[in-house]
Amino acid sequence: MLKLGAESLSLSANIDGFKDAKELTLVTKCSEFFPKSMDCNVLLVHLCWEELQRWQRDRDNLGLLETALTSLSSIACPGLRNKFSNLIWRSFFSKLFRDLAKRTDDFRKTTLNESVICDKEFGIKRDNVAALLSLLLGFVDKNLDLVKHGDNIEIAVDYDEISLNHQLHLLDHVKSTGLPDLELLSLEQQVAAVLFLTWRLKLPSRPLKVFSSVEINNLLCIQSTAVVSWFSDYNASVKKERVSWIEMATETSTGYIHTTPDNQLDTTQYRTLVNIVLQLAKVWFISGEMKVRQCTALYQSGFDSLGAEVRNSLDGKSRVCEALLEVALLRLAKYLYQDTDAGRIAAVPSQVMTEVAARRSMSGSVADSSLADTLSLFLWLTEVLESDDTQLLATQCVSAVQVLQVRRNRLGD
Numbered sequence: 001m002l003k004l005g006a007e008s009l010s011l012s013a014n015i016d017g018f019k020d021a022k023e024l025t026l027v028t029k030c031s032e033f034f035p036k037s038m039d040c041n042v043l044l045v046h047l048c049w050e051e052l053q054r055w056q057r058d059r060d061n062l063g064l065l066e067t068a069l070t071s072l073s074s075i076a077c078p079g080l081r082n083k084f085s086n087l088i089w090r091s092f093f094s095k096l097f098r099d100l101a102k103r104t105d106d107f108r109k110t111t112l113n114e115s116v117i118c119d120k121e122f123g124i125k126r127d128n129v130a131a132l133l134s135l136l137l138g139f140v141d142k143n144l145d146l147v148k149h150g151d152n153i154e155i156a157v158d159y160d161e162i163s164l165n166h167q168l169h170l171l172d173h174v175k176s177t178g179l180p181d182l183e184l185l186s187l188e189q190q191v192a193a194v195l196f197l198t199w200r201l202k203l204p205s206r207p208l209k210v211f212s213s214v215e216i217n218n219l220l221c222i223q224s225t226a227v228v229s230w231f232s233d234y235n236a237s238v239k240k241e242r243v244s245w246i247e248m249a250t251e252t253s254t255g256y257i258h259t260t261p262d263n264q265l266d267t268t269q270y271r272t273l274v275n276i277v278l279q280l281a282k283v284w285f286i287s288g289e290m291k292v293r294q295c296t297a298l299y300q301s302g303f304d305s306l307g308a309e310v311r312n313s314l315d316g317k318s319r320v321c322e323a324l325l326e327v328a329l330l331r332l333a334k335y336l337y338q339d340t341d342a343g344r345i346a347a348v349p350s351q352v353m354t355e356v357a358a359r360r361s362m363s364g365s366v367a368d369s370s371l372a373d374t375l376s377l378f379l380w381l382t383e384v385l386e387s388d389d390t391q392l393l394a395t396q397c398v399s400a401v402q403v404l405q406v407r408r409n410r411l412g413d
Contacts, residue, residue, distance in 0.1 A: 007051075007067055008044055008048040008051055008071035008074075041075055041077050041080055042157050045080070046170060048072065051064055060123075062132060080155045082179065083178075085142070085146065086179065087174055088139075089139070089180070097188070098219065099122065101207065101208065102208075102220065103121065104195055104207055105207055108204060109206060129199050130200045133192065133200075137189070137196045137276075140188055141189060155175055184218060186283070190211075194210060195207055196276070197276060201249060209241045209245075239284075242284050243293075246281055246290050247293045250293050251293075253297075256273060257303055257306070265305075267306065274294060292323060293323075294310050299324060299366075301367050302366075302369050302373075304376070321381060321390075324380075325385065327366060327377070328377045328381065328394075329355055329356060329397070330365060332400070333363040334366060338363075343411075344407070348403070351393075375398065375402065375405065379398055381394040382395050
């Protein structure tokens with residue numbers, strides 16, 4: 001099959017289809033003598049395994065890896081697919097994944113030659129690590145879905161009895177493979193997501209800091225006994241690290257929003273990245289905090305329309321109000337101080353200037369925004385802020401921005 005140029009991804013279509021493919025001719029002839037061994041599921045398992053072995057010798061060939069992993073969805077027998085996926089993880093990815101987790105943490109702790117280490121220890125170029133982790137994350141995601149929703153269905157395929165030699169072959173090893181532990185698989189999914197985003201977004205934080213010591217021990221196989229109780233040492237410090245990491249990831253993800261030539265926002269990459277963050281937040285029970293930080297990050301980056309979508313989806317507005325008030329004040333400070341125009345400052349009431357001046361040094365943390373967008377944000381804040389002091393401040397800011405708009409239209413600045 002390999003010499004014919006067959007690929008696991010197209011094998012099923014070539015065998016079951018109506019085209020006169022080389023694979024179909026070979027399988028049709030061989031199935032007259034070995035009907036069980038020529039079953040599409042059996043052939044697919046063997047071909048996929050061969051492709052993974054070839055990838056193992058050239059780990060930078062991520063196209064071959066993607067082909068092999070994508071072809072798993074063509075396996076019609078759920079029990080076979082479930083156990084085969086687990087065998088693949090244990091045989092090809094488990095140790096590599098743990099080593100990547102440890103080394104990524106080392107890279108963020110101290111300065112190391114990442115390119116040399118990736119090439120020497122992992123057999124892959126540093127620039128390909130993020131793409132590799134993306135494939136592993138997708139693989140673990142599918143495995144988790146299989147374990148959650150799939151039944152342990154008996155594997156109904158087998159080899160033909162053609163030899164008295166009872167040596168075990170690939171399909172025999174697949175059948176003897178147990179199902180993965182659901183909790184450990186869930187942890188591996190979380191770590192895969194954190195590692196992928198750390199490499200993809202070039203985050204400076206240590207990925208293992210968002211996990212408890214028990215989780216790290218179970219992941220890295222440090223415990224010599226059985227898997228111990230999860231979350232036994234989970235405390236406020238771990239949650240604080242997770243919230244901080246979520247904030248950093250959502251802020252950095254906004255850099256993947258682009259404006260198209262027809263002045264539309266391309267959010268394809270952004271939504272892919274932020275959806276991974278959202279799934280992590282759900283598992284960590286901090287989805288509320290994540291939504292607030294996502295909304296804040298979008299407004300900070302000047303994507304008010306996208307920020308408004310997230311804002312309107314929030315159950316309670318109280319948590320996001322304070323953060324957006326800060327963003328609005330930073331916008332006003334940036335507008336007032338980006339030019340040496342004393343007239344702008346003179347047009348703003350002293351009560352507002354006190355708040356704005358205190359934020360001058362931090363005003364560079366928000367993107368340039370129009371006065372119209374800033375006014376719209378302040379108007380919304382006047383409707384939802386609960387504190388009398390902050391509501392009064394927002395109302396005063398509305399008047400100040402309106403004065404600045406009139407002045408700009410008059411002077412053309």
